[in-house]
Amino acid sequence: xxxxxxxxxxxxxxxxxxxxxxxxxxxxxxxxxxxxxxxxxxxxxxxxxxxxxxxxxxxxxxxxxxxxxxxxxxxxxxxxxxxxxxxxxxxxxxxxxxxxxxxx
Amino acid sequence: xxxxxxxxxxxxxxxxxxxxxxxxxxxxxxxxxxxxxxxxxxxxxxxxxxxxxxxxxxxxxxxxxxxxxxxxxxxxxxxxxxxxxxxxxxxxxxxxxxxxxxxxxxxxxxxxxxxxxxxxxxxxxxxxxxxxxxxxxxxxxxxxxxxxxxxxxxxxxxxxxxxxxxxxxxxxxx
Numbered sequence: 001x002x003x004x005x006x007x008x009x010x011x012x013x014x015x016x017x018x019x020x021x022x023x024x025x026x027x028x029x030x031x032x033x034x035x036x037x038x039x040x041x042x043x044x045x046x047x048x049x050x051x052x053x054x055x056x057x058x059x060x061x062x063x064x065x066x067x068x069x070x071x072x073x074x075x076x077x078x079x080x081x082x083x084x085x086x087x088x089x090x091x092x093x094x095x096x097x098x099x100x101x102x103x104x
Numbered sequence: 105x106x107x108x109x110x111x112x113x114x115x116x117x118x119x120x121x122x123x124x125x126x127x128x129x130x131x132x133x134x135x136x137x138x139x140x141x142x143x144x145x146x147x148x149x150x151x152x153x154x155x156x157x158x159x160x161x162x163x164x165x166x167x168x169x170x171x172x173x174x175x176x177x178x179x180x181x182x183x184x185x186x187x188x189x190x191x192x193x194x195x196x197x198x199x200x201x202x203x204x205x206x207x208x209x210x211x212x213x214x215x216x217x218x219x220x221x222x223x224x225x226x227x228x229x230x231x232x233x234x235x236x237x238x239x240x241x242x243x244x245x246x247x248x249x250x251x252x253x254x255x256x257x258x259x260x261x262x263x264x265x266x267x268x269x270x271x272x273x274x275x276x277x278x
Contacts, residue, residue: 003265008234011212012219017130018144024121025148029118029155 118155121167126151128236129175135231136179138220146182150174171234172246176228185226194220214272226261229254 132142153174154167161167195232219230225247232238232246240258244251 002262004262004269005234007211007215008219008230008265009237011215012131012135012231012235014127014235015130015134016148017126018140021126021130021144021147022119025122025126025151026119028148028152032152 118158119269121154121158122151125168125171129171131235132172132175132231133179135216135219135235136175136176136224136228137182138216142182146175146178150178155167169246174245176232179230180224204274214269215265221268222261222264225249226257230261230265231259233258 114167126147126213130143130147132252133146134140137146154161154171157170158167161170168230219227222230228247229243232243233240238246243258244254248253
């Protein structure tokens with residue numbers, strides 16, 4: 001054992017922490033985790049996560065169905081419009097033929 | 105009811121452990137960082153972590169090992185993440201003009217400041233060796249490094265400290 005090592009032991013003796021250290025730690029230990037404790041309960045955490053997943057999945061499904069319905073409605077309107085135009089044209093052609101027949 | 109009793113017992117144990125080990129935890133951080141405010145913050149964080157971890161610790165020896173390891177890791181992480189250079193200017197240390205007597209407070213102050221100038225891992229090894237009186241095997245276990253590394257780093261640190269202190273105060277037969 002050298003003198004340097006003895007001097008190091010002397011220089012690095014344990015020191016007391018500042019006054020009131022233990023009280024401050026105990027206060028933080030009691031106050032710290034309390035606000036999060038309800039969420040830290042594992043079953044509740046899982047339930048919250050599953051609820052969130054269910055809500056998001058339900059929302060996505062509803063949105064997809066709403067879009068499909070809207071696209072269907074648009075297609076139906078276009079078909080009806082096309083039928084209406086075709087009907088008008090046919091009526092016009094029919095009248096022309098009828099007119100030509102009556103001239104003869 | 106049982107839960108309340110268990111919580112009370114845990115708190116009682118924790119309070120006893122806090123009172124028993126607060127000096128050790130604070131001193132490891134303080135001798136490593138030389139900053140009382142930061143050392144207190146680190147020591148508080150270590151005990152708050154202990155409060156949460158306590159149910160999984162199996163024995164007083166396990167608690168002691170856990171506390172040393174957590175304090176070392178947090179102190180070293182603090183220096184690395186904050187890139188904290190020693191706030192200590194070696195020129196501020198008291199000058200030793202004559203051969204110091206054993207236990208001389210001026211020599212102790214000078215040595216503490218010289219220890220702070222060591223690289224982090226070496227510094228922590230010196231603190232654990234001379235504050236906590238751990239042998240190289242125990243230091244290796246706490247810091248998770250090979251025993252050979254601890255022995256060589258301690259020798260290097262001692263040689264450096266001896267060299268610096270003798271350059272400052274002349275031949276002291278250290």
